[in-house]
Amino acid sequence: xxxxxxxxxxxxxxxxxxxxxxxxxxxxxxxxxxxxxxxxxxxxxxxxxxxxxxxxxxxxxxxxxxxxxxxxxxxxxxxxxxxxxxxxxxxxxxxxxxxxxxxxxxxxxxxx
Amino acid sequence: xxxxxxxxxxxxxxxxxxxxxxxxxxxxxxxxxxxxxxxxxxxxxxxxxxxxxxxxxxxxxxxxxxxxxxxxxxxxxxxxxxxxxxxxxxxxxxxxxxxxxxxxxxxxxxxxxxxx
Numbered sequence: 001x002x003x004x005x006x007x008x009x010x011x012x013x014x015x016x017x018x019x020x021x022x023x024x025x026x027x028x029x030x031x032x033x034x035x036x037x038x039x040x041x042x043x044x045x046x047x048x049x050x051x052x053x054x055x056x057x058x059x060x061x062x063x064x065x066x067x068x069x070x071x072x073x074x075x076x077x078x079x080x081x082x083x084x085x086x087x088x089x090x091x092x093x094x095x096x097x098x099x100x101x102x103x104x105x106x107x108x109x110x111x112x
Numbered sequence: 113x114x115x116x117x118x119x120x121x122x123x124x125x126x127x128x129x130x131x132x133x134x135x136x137x138x139x140x141x142x143x144x145x146x147x148x149x150x151x152x153x154x155x156x157x158x159x160x161x162x163x164x165x166x167x168x169x170x171x172x173x174x175x176x177x178x179x180x181x182x183x184x185x186x187x188x189x190x191x192x193x194x195x196x197x198x199x200x201x202x203x204x205x206x207x208x209x210x211x212x213x214x215x216x217x218x219x220x221x222x223x224x225x226x227x228x
Binding site for chain 2: 034036041042043044045046049089099100101102103104105
């Protein structure tokens with residue numbers, strides 16, 4: 001079946017540091033991949049997505065590249081801000097399923 | 113454009129009681145999914161409704177049931193509440209064609225249920 005594995009958090013960084021949150025997946029077929037973000041007290045919001053191999057999704061300074069050979073979709077940002085503090089969820093949806101599968105989430109804490 | 117709204121935002125129940133949670137989908141969306149998010153965990157899929165019919169279900173017992181109405185709003189009902197049902201319940205809407213969506217979900221802020 002489908003599964004998503006994310007690095008455990010919390011990830012604690014100083015403002016303007018470089019961010020990487022690792023995500024690897026197992027899926028049948030050729031899934032679409034997503035990163036969602038959940039700010040404190042809110043629901044999840046789609047951050048970025050990629051639908052085929054070598055696609056790069058980007059939004060708000062965050063990027064992730066769909067790597068089929070390593071089954072990975074790592075989230076990166078060159079310079080984090082305090083306002084980026086949130087929980088980040090990697091997710092996938094394979095073509096044969098109606099339903100996205102989510103990882104457990106990685107908490108990011110950015111200090112001034 | 114109206115986003116996804118859920119009610120109530122917080123509620124407390126006792127073991128054995130029943131609860132109904134409500135969700136209004138985003139304007140133009142025809143599909144609603146419900147997720148359970150325990151503290152520190154990712155969302156776990158409960159079920160999905162498309163055109164008023166359940167068209168996908170996760171690993172949850174039958175005491176978790178739902179409805180979708182002609183205006184695409186939805187309810188989640190949980191009977192015989194257990195302590196482990198304490199969680200944030202998230203509703204997500206999307207636009208699907210022939211029952212299949214792109215995977216892009218628009219979430220509400222959730223209903224936090226505490227079972228004592």
